[in-house]
Amino acid sequence: MQKSFVYRLYPTRKQEAEMAQMLETHRHIYNDALAQRIDVWEAARNTVSYNDQSADFKINRRYNGFLARTNFSSAQRTLRRLDRAYQAFFRRVKAGEKAGFPRFKGRGRFDSIEFTHRDGCRMLDSGRARFQYVGDVKVKLHRPYEGKVKTMRLKRKAGKWYLVLSCDLGDVVPVKRPIEREVGIDLGLKTFGTFSDGGSMERKRFFRDGQAKLRRLQRRVSRRKKGSKRWRKACAAVATHHFRIDNQRRDFHFQEVAKLVTAYDLIVVEDLNIKGLARTRMAKSVVDAAWGQFINILEFKAECAGATVIKVNPAFTTQACSSCGSIEGPKGQSGLAVREWACSCGVTHDRDVNAAKNILRLGSSLHERIGRIAA
Ligand SMILES: [Zn+2]
Known part of the structure; x- marks a missing residue:
């Protein structure tokens, strides 16, 4: 490795x-x-x-x-x-x-x-x-x-x-831990991620502040005369700021990943390469990139720790009811405004926790199937 x-x-x-x-x-x-x-x-x-x-x-x-x-x-x-x-x-x-x-x-x-x-x-x-x-x-x-x-x-x-x-590091093949504790994660915008057991990863305020400052610094570059001394200075300020946000974000990812691989044996996330129906409209490229980096770190650290990561197709994970399986979803309402919704089966869902539960269910059964094939 x-x-x-x-x-x-x-x-x-x-x-x-x-x-x-x-x-x-x-x-x-x-x-x-x-x-x-x-x-x-x-x-x-x-x-x-x-x-x-x-x-x-x-x-x-x-x-x-x-x-x-x-x-x-x-x-x-x-x-x-x-x-x-x-x-x-x-x-x-x-x-x-x-x-x-x-x-x-x-x-x-x-x-x-x-x-x-x-x-x-x-x-x-x-x-x-x-x-x-x-x-x-x-x-x-x-x-x-x-x-x-x-x-x-x-x-x-x-x-x-x-x-x-x-x-x-030589041929160290880390032993996979037996799976006792499982979690599904719905990557989101309100929180960075919501867990199937109700927990979450908070979206840190400094990212938003950082993005705003970045735009301000970029505007300054575009106002100045290209190639001038002042322009170069503004460019350097953008680079430094970029660098600082990147570092903060990476630190945040490492911290959250460390908690996850200690707390859970099986971690299910959505496969970002499959365009989810749920978030095409609202996803920002910046956020997407952050999720991608987070999942990379998660996969790497999980392997070292012997935890298992499964990626699933996120289609319908927002609409499906995690209790009865019907895909009516939050009817007549759409977008981020709907935080809670009631299924016709009588269960009221938190939108993100419900999605995370569906993600976990998909990942769990996929993992079992893989296990059966391997055995
Ligand atoms: Zn239901």
Whole structure:
């Protein structure tokens, strides 16, 4: 199993200058390789492969001082990155989707490079990270990393530096816990999520405040003259703010996920890839993205903890009565205004708890079916 660990780096001024130069060199490698692909295509309708470009790089670095100072395998990883961007582009073209062609990276727009561990870089026993030409950089190890370090990624975000360690934890197959405690979650707008047992995850106020502030900062960017000093300053403020909201949101997700995987053995959520009838109209892309991230973290943490996550099609989970199964739903009323409704069978439902109960029922039976097939 692979696991990533992210740490903040505190380089000295000199180290930072060297790291920035490294990113800049990699940006050139990326852009030059992209230009070559375009040239060859326009001149000869031919494609250049990753292997061609890797071989070219080997030759070029004999004559170019900057390239000579660049770690070979990290440069290969950058060329691979371009190759992946290319292949993704062609895949989208084939699938008839909107296909953005791989772009040239502008100055300051190339923010990460990856190294193979012990090839131009390594983690020291002192806890510092050693990079060739940079030196031993201070790392804030706020928690220990586990397993064997495979790659080290150097990353710059909103003016700060990070180290991403990708570690191999070996063949640990976590044992699944037997299922005793189950929960269904209806992802919502009023609360972040409502549980089938009546509990909920509150929507934190700072997200809404954060979004409002973000819009304000974005308006400021659009008012200023593009390319000016004041414009650049406004852009930096947007980036910093984005970064802060992202961090707050991620922290919130991790906290909620930790509670869930401790409290429940089976956790059922809606499959966001299936467009639910219930929320097409009101869903905001921002909210959708947050749910997606939440479910990713949930799946990952559940696997580590031995809990089971099941995703189900959310169609009709709002309309169906969790007591009698009829799908009359909240008749004549629709939208978010309806918090409570009474089914003709006589049961009164909280809209979200009822949906969560339906989600749990679907997930429970799906899980049983999977178990029967596996047995
Ligand atoms: Zn009913």
